[in-house]
Amino acid sequence: MNSKDVNNLIEKLTAAEHAYYVLNKPIMSDGEYDKLFNELKKIELENPDLVFAYSPTQRVTGTPDNVFEQITHKQRMYSLDNSESIQDITKWIEKIEKLTDNKIFPLTVEPKIDGLAISLIYKDGLLVKGLTRGDGFVGEDVTHNIKTIMNIPLKLKQNIEGEVEVRGEIFMPTESFEQLNNQKINDQKMLSQLSQLDKKEMTAEQVKELRELRNEGTSEFINARNAAAGSLRQKDSNITAKRDLRLLAYQLIEHDRQAIDSYSDQIALLKDLGFSTNEVTVTKDIKNVESELNRIEENRNNYNYQIDGAVLKVNSSITQDELGFTSKAPRWAIAFKFSAEEQTTQLLDIKLQVGRTGAITPVAVLKPVNVGGALVSFATLHNPDEIKRKDLRINDYVIVRRAGDVIPEVVSSIPERRESSSKIWSLQKKCLCEEYSIEFVNDEKVPRCAGKEKCKIASKEALIFFGSKSGLDIDGLGRETVETLLNEKIKETNLNKSENQKIENISDKNINKLIKELEKEMKNAAKILEFEKAALLRDQITELRKNLIDKRN
Numbered sequence: 247m248n249s250k251d252v253n254n255l256i257e258k259l260t261a262a263e264h265a266y267y268v269l270n271k272p273i274m275s276d277g278e279y280d281k282l283f284n285e286l287k288k289i290e291l292e293n294p295d296l297v298f299a300y301s302p303t304q305r306v307t308g309t310p311d312n313v314f315e316q317i318t319h320k321q322r323m324y325s326l327d328n329s330e331s332i333q334d335i336t337k338w339i340e341k342i343e344k345l346t347d348n349k350i351f352p353l354t355v356e357p358k359i360d361g362l363a364i365s366l367i368y369k370d371g372l373l374v375k376g377l378t379r380g381d382g383f384v385g386e387d388v389t390h391n392i393k394t395i396m397n398i399p400l401k402l403k404q405n406i407e408g409e410v411e412v413r414g415e416i417f418m419p420t421e422s423f424e425q426l427n428n429q430k431i432n433d434q435k436m437l438s439q440l441s442q443l444d445k446k447e448m449t450a451e452q453v454k455e456l457r458e459l460r461n462e463g464t465s466e467f468i469n470a471r472n473a474a475a476g477s478l479r480q481k482d483s484n485i486t487a488k489r490d491l492r493l494l495a496y497q498l499i500e501h502d503r504q505a506i507d508s509y510s511d512q513i514a515l516l517k518d519l520g521f522s523t524n525e526v527t528v529t530k531d532i533k534n535v536e537s538e539l540n541r542i543e544e545n546r547n548n549y550n551y552q553i554d555g556a557v558l559k560v561n562s563s564i565t566q567d568e569l570g571f572t573s574k575a576p577r578w579a580i581a582f583k584f585s586a587e588e589q590t591t592q593l594l595d596i597k598l599q600v601g602r603t604g605a606i607t608p609v610a611v612l613k614p615v616n617v618g619g620a621l622v623s624f625a626t627l628h629n630p631d632e633i634k635r636k637d638l639r640i641n642d643y644v645i646v647r648r649a650g651d652v653i654p655e656v657v658s659s660i661p662e663r664r665e666s667s668s669k670i671w672s673l674q675k676k677c678l679c680e681e682y683s684i685e686f687v688n689d690e691k692v693p694r695c696a697g698k699e700k701c702k703i704a705s706k707e708a709l710i711f712f713g714s715k716s717g718l719d720i721d722g723l724g725r726e727t728v729e730t731l732l733n734e735k736i737k738e739t740n741l742n743k744s745e746n747q748k749i750e751n752i753s754d755k756n757i758n759k760l761i762k763e764l765e766k767e768m769k770n771a772a773k774i775l776e777f778e779k780a781a782l783l784r785d786q787i788t789e790l791r792k793n794l795i796d797k798r799n
């Protein structure tokens with residue numbers, strides 16, 4: 247076995263990693279990769295002089311001595327100035343146009359990843375250091391964790407002599423973040439089970455698992471950015487290696503050489519060197535910029551990473567150099583912030599909602615707050631278990647998230663801001679129908695009304711579903727009609743004004759039509775629903791018909 251054979255193996259494995267993690271086009275099965283990887287590991291074990299720094303086996307190194315050492319950046323890592331509207335951007339362009347005789351356009355536009363800025367140093371083509379941004383002047387050495395990130399090349403695909411710096415953003419893909427949090431929920435259960443065992447009776451495996459769970463921690467992360475930050479700050483690179491972190495590179499600095507002509511050329515070169523890069527669009531005028539910003543915002547939930555805006559940069563390196571920096575930020579770039587999808591507000595109350603099957607879900611009543619452009623007053627809490635797990639108390643300050651068309655949800659409470667007026671919530675004994683108790687069936691997390699379909703709220707919801715588009719789509723049998731006609735107040739003689747108004751609003755023509763529809767659909771309903779459900783629904787519909795006919799006469 248010689249160095250040439252080993253390098254041959256390394257090359258094959260590296261090409262497979264690049265194809266899988268950067269190009270998204272696998273060229274090798276997992277089995278084949280593992281086989282070659284183990285082969286290489288065996289050779290390295292027997293021949294310590296053939297272990298090269300860029301070998302894929304060297305990605306996980308445990309905890310080095312210089313972990314988190316403070317290191318000064320060769321060139322300061324600036325943050326960007328912010329803008330919130332196209333007017334802000336127009337003003338920014340006007341301002342920088344006055345500072346240079348060069349043209350400002352083309353400007354590049356790219357999604358702004360909500361991740362962590364990182365600086366990677368390569369010497370003669372080999373990765374030697376990974377530094378966090380820190381305060382922009384001094385960062386922390388996280389090389390041991392950076393190496394575990396599979397789409398970061400340990401060796402550049404083209405050799406560049408001397409030192410180059412690659413900057414980019416580290417993130418955790420949204421899907422992996424969700425998986426990690428699910429894992430944390432399972433870990434919490436496992437930890438509490440293991441903690442209850444008598445130490446003397448535990449197997450060696452259980453002791454090991456308990457220690458690992460305590461070491462890694464079982465708290466959930468608030469968002470993908472926190473998960474990425476937490477993973478990068480691990481002392482032990484074995485833990486980071488288990489987390490799915492990725493890099494999108496956006497800057498290449500060759501400290502001793504002239505800058506590359508343009509930003510888009512930098513991106514192209516980064517790709518050639520083996521990096522994943524962000525999608526960068528070159529725009530020719532402000533109209534172009536605006537439509538690109540709109541496109542990114544409309545698609546903000548379709549990226550596999552969280553974005554919180556877009557970044558605009560002057561493409562020409564000469565113009566960039568001429569514009570230079572303020573004391574805080576480059577003049578040639580600006581961030582465009584989308585409205586936040588997470589906000590802080592107060593949890594005023596927790597109410598229950600009964601569904602058509604009798605399932606009972608808690609709903610958060612919030613102090614209304616604008617989240618991502620929509621006013622949010624309610625948010626789902628899924629089940630009582632989740633309220634306990636997240637330790638949500640009435641009057642707590644909470645973080646609310648709303649992503650796209652998804653139902654808003656309460657992410658977490660903020661215990662640091664908890665006031666003495668906060669109250670622990672507990673599930674009431676009786677269902678909202680006031681007839682039956684609330685029960686848990688089997689191991690289900692969602693409680694139910696013990697009356698099942700007999701629960702009058704559940705059956706009302708079933709009737710509404712029956713008339714809805716997802717049900718039999720009966721014209722005129724919407725929520726409001728059902729609620730108005732089933733309402734017991736209808737039987738009373740002195741209705742209040744608004745109740746009367748609602749009934750007036752159901753015109754005769756509509757009622758005739760609805761009765762016909764109901765008669766037709768009753769047969770269908772019996773066919774579609776199970777017998778017992780159909781019988782109950784039939785009673786409901788009969789009552790509804792009676793009400794309708796009474797009203798007509």
Ligand SMILES: [Zn+2]
Pocket residue numbers: 600677678679680681682695696697701702703704
């Ligand atoms: Zn009930």
